[in-house]
Amino acid sequence: MQTEIQKEIVIDIQGLYKSFGDNAVLRGVDLQVEKGENVVVLGRSGTGKSVLIKIICGLLSQDEGSVIVLGEDVKNLSNRKLEELRLKVGFSFQLSALYDSMTVKENIAFPLKRNFTQLSKKEVDDRVDAVLNSVSLLKSKNQYPAELSGGQKKRIGIARTLVLRPEIMLYDEPTAGLDPISSIEINSLIHNIKEEFGVSAIIITYDLVCAKTTGDRLVMMFDGVVQRQGSFEEVLILTMKGLKVFMITTLYK
């Protein structure tokens, strides 16, 4: 008898709709993420990629459809339950969103002190040092965000979410605005996080190198829906063919 190993689904999105006024951004998105899987969501600006991950962590609420994260229906959670869920879902912002008035160390310790009040000062310091070490920025811990480069800010932003030991990471354009070297560092960091911590992730990007390096599966979004998904080669080859057809038909119309 053939047995099929069923992988655990950590994010299950069905028929997701979201509009802002008359502008329909998401028009029926279906997406599943398995445990330990890195899913890259590709698409042009304005196709609702960032909106999608903001709905997943409860920053925005959908008009229709269901979003189940780690077995919890995000829309119907009480504030307390939503906070508990958010501790398991890390969010790395496009602009890093570091707290300007705090040092790197204070930035990382901030969510830890607020959510784990039972931790001693030494335990907090140890966890901050460990996570800074994992992003190779231990020596920057007393610097302020304004003194850091774009790539360093991104890494600190990721470290701040990692310190809570999340089960899922949501990366919003992690390599946007970075030079190629910093982009490679971020890509390898995302890859290492998956390997070391077994974290599942959704990576929003339009950077093909990032998609190729970090993703197990690619999801192509267009016009508020998932157009196609699969491996990097499958999606890209089909898309390039589609793009050629589109360009030729448009040019010779």
Next chain:
Amino acid sequence: MEINTVGKQKYYLSKRMDGFFTNMARAFRFVLEYFAHLFRPPYEFREIVRQAYKIGVDSLPLISLTGFIIGVVFTKQSRPSLSDFGATSWLPSLIGIAVFKALAPLVTALICAGKVGSSIGAELGAMKVTEQIEAMDVSASKPYRYLVFTRVTACIIMVPLLMLFTSLVAMTGSYLNIHNNEHISLATFIAKSFDKINFLDFKASLIKALVFGFTIGMVACYNGFTTTRGTEGVGKAANAAVVTSMYLIFIEELVIVQIIGWFR
């Protein structure tokens, strides 16, 4: 064609009304949340103290200067009118009533609205447009408790203290002027200043300052928290924080004076 225009106007009017009431409901919820946090420890004492210190240090130079000038100028300008009736000995009482009952709470509140309100509005506005508030939210760090509750509480604590300080500085300015001209002693000045002020007046001023502090903090935080449209929005939030606070302070002054009048 005409029906179409009227229809459009109605549509836009209803849309604006809708927006107005939505904003009012959102603001009301924002204010209510403060009271919910008031009864829900733990409190961020360290941050409250830090904010209170910041408010005090920020406002102290301007408040000292304004308070002193008010005391001196008000005394100088009241003297001719009183001397016409040979009543210059009433100057300390007049200044005492004017400063404690009306000028100190109002002037302190207006200075704080300008100095503290704009600073909080701009700071939170900048945090909002750079997604720092969302970052706190997604890490379950309770941004309202850390950013709003602490700032509003600091304003509630500091505005009454600053009001007392303004009164003290204004009375000092007044005393120096009266001492130079009428040559009365400090003890006489103090006795005469407080002659016509009772405990109800003191309580009324304190209540006013508390309400003004709450208004300044709340309006500034709300405007910061609801900032949209990037850096342009930050400027607008700071401006709205000051202007709205000032309007509300004047309205509250009128209402509180009316209510206190019923208790006399």
